[in-house]
Amino acid sequence: MKYLIRILFIAVVILVAVGYYYKNSGDHTNxxxxxxxxxxxxxxxxxxxxxxxxxxxxxxxxxxxxEENIKKMRDFNNKEKSDKN
Incomplete structure (x- = not known):
């Protein structure tokens, strides 16, 4: 899957680059x-x-x-404060 994503990304970059090349050479529609x-x-x-x-x-x-995740974050922050002192 990651190779497909990389190939598609490269294809998109190439398409946009080709489009801007055509625009700079005067062919705005293409x-x-x-x-x-x-x-x-x-x-x-x-x-x-x-x-x-x-x-x-x-x-x-x-x-x-x-609520559970908020409690975990508070406990983690309190532990860090106590470790610094």
Whole structure:
């Protein structure tokens, strides 16, 4: 999966670079088309794949502010303060 994401990222960068090359050489319609395809690919293909890859096998409750997690943070901060003194 990570290789697919890397390949797609490189493809998006190449598409945007080619688009800007066309725009600088005077062909604005083709340049806008290639930049648009690159941005759409990054938005609707690359980003969802990246988010799925990073969040699979993760527990969402670990990242939510629940009473239990707030208590853990307070205990951790109190422990750090006592260790510094």
């Amino acid at each position: 340049g806008d088309k290639w930049v648009g395809i690159g941005i759409l690919g990054a938005t609707f293909i690359l980003m969802p794949l990246f988010i799925y890859h990073r969040w699979k096998n993760k527990n969402v409750k670990d990242y939510m502010l629940t």
